[in-house]
Amino acid sequence: MLIGYMRVSKADGSQTTDLQKDALLQAGVDEQHLYEDYASGKQDTRQGLESCLKALREGDVLVVWKLDRLGRNLSHLVKTVTELAERNIGLRVLSGQGANIDTTTAAGRLIFGIFASLADFESELIRERTYAGLLAARARGRNGGRKFQLTKAQVRMAQAAMANRDTSVFELCKELGIKRGTLYRYVSPTGELRDRGQKVLGKYN
Numbered sequence: 001m002l003i004g005y006m007r008v009s010k011a012d013g014s015q016t017t018d019l020q021k022d023a024l025l026q027a028g029v030d031e032q033h034l035y036e037d038y039a040s041g042k043q044d045t046r047q048g049l050e051s052c053l054k055a056l057r058e059g060d061v062l063v064v065w066k067l068d069r070l071g072r073n074l075s076h077l078v079k080t081v082t083e084l085a086e087r088n089i090g091l092r093v094l095s096g097q098g099a100n101i102d103t104t105t106a107a108g109r110l111i112f113g114i115f116a117s118l119a120d121f122e123s124e125l126i127r128e129r130t131y132a133g134l135l136a137a138r139a140r141g142r143n144g145g146r147k148f149q150l151t152k153a154q155v156r157m158a159q160a161a162m163a164n165r166d167t168s169v170f171e172l173c174k175e176l177g178i179k180r181g182t183l184y185r186y187v188s189p190t191g192e193l194r195d196r197g198q199k200v201l202g203k204y205n
Helices: 018-026 047-055 074-086 106-139 152-163 169-176 180-186 195-204
Strands: 002-008 034-038 061-064 090-093
Touching (some): 002 018, 034 047, 152 169, 152 180, 152 195, 169 180
Parallel strands (some): 002 034, 002 061
8 A cells, every 4th residue: 555645844824735745646645545744854743754654554655755755864764764664664755866766676775775874874973973972971980871761661651552553642742751752762653662662671670
């Protein structure tokens, strides 16, 4: 099944999703399987995207008009598409930069692999700078590192809630007292544990 996602940055009527909608419909996406957001791509909270990701099932293909409609930045984009691939879900980009990406084909996967390599390079640079900063801080008698924002019970609750496709991510985050981006550092949109969630459970076990 083809699932379409559209986004424009403003909700004041100065921008519409009409152009994107026409392109997605022409690509074969059924209108009832379209999701949209009126929000900046830099925002963590995009309810349309979260609903879209939760609706996707194994064998489906996510279709977007342009690559920048989906990701906040390269790292976020690669992370999103990698998670889709792990769920056996494809991505198809219709126009603009990345228009040759169709992860249901070998050529499309190769092109996306180049994007992934660039994102890994960027992440490695960030890790190196972070590690150097921690060493410098420790040399001065200071310890660094993030504290966990969720307890073991909260992580288990998030797991169970996200595994239910009817769960409202907004309400879950409100219940836990965290932001959407924080939630997704612990569990995936379908309830699988991520590294941070695994560390919390390991710490408390």
